[in-house]
Amino acid sequence: MPTYTGSCYCRAILYELELASPDDARTSLCHCANCKKAFGTNYGLTAKVPKDSFRLKSGAPKEHVSDNGSGTSIYREFCDTCGSFILEYGEQAKEHFRYICVGSLDDPEALPPKGEFFCKSRASWMPEIPNVFHKEEVKN
Ligand SMILES: [Zn+2]
Ligand SMILES: [Zn+2]
Numbered sequence: 001m002p003t004y005t006g007s008c009y010c011r012a013i014l015y016e017l018e019l020a021s022p023d024d025a026r027t028s029l030c031h032c033a034n035c036k037k038a039f040g041t042n043y044g045l046t047a048k049v050p051k052d053s054f055r056l057k058s059g060a061p062k063e064h065v066s067d068n069g070s071g072t073s074i075y076r077e078f079c080d081t082c083g084s085f086i087l088e089y090g091e092q093a094k095e096h097f098r099y100i101c102v103g104s105l106d107d108p109e110a111l112p113p114k115g116e117f118f119c120k121s122r123a124s125w126m127p128e129i130p131n132v133f134h135k136e137e138v139k140n
Pocket of ligand 1: 008011
């Protein structure tokens with residue numbers, strides 16, 4: 001089984017992803033306003049993985065919970081020391097999936113994107129990623 005390691009910037013938080021296959025991860029860009037703010041860039045980049053594939057090896061992320069603006073709670077976990085964003089998930093995915101911040105993987109190239117969400121909010125200077133799916137809105 002492929003195992004992927006990851007950490008925050010200061011490495012207080014270390015984690016492992018163990019997937020039956022790389023196909024079990026769905027990496028996507030999200031151009032929504034919440035992702036812009038949470039990631040501090042013009043899009044969010046996460047890999048959706050089964051909840052049980054994620055294992056914390058050291059450290060304890062701090063959790064932030066907020067309404068995403070449409071009545072759904074979004075949970076975000078990040079390093080309390082260096083501020084690196086590690087993962088997020090919505091209320092409806094809570095028991096099943098985690099959305100791992102791809103840049104926190106030790107090899108972020110290991111899980112390339114399969115699609116883009118909220119393309120209607122894409123920064124005007126940013127081109128589309130070729131050969132992946134494109135959705136104007138919803139991320140799930
Ligand atoms: Zn850290
Ligand atoms: Zn988003």
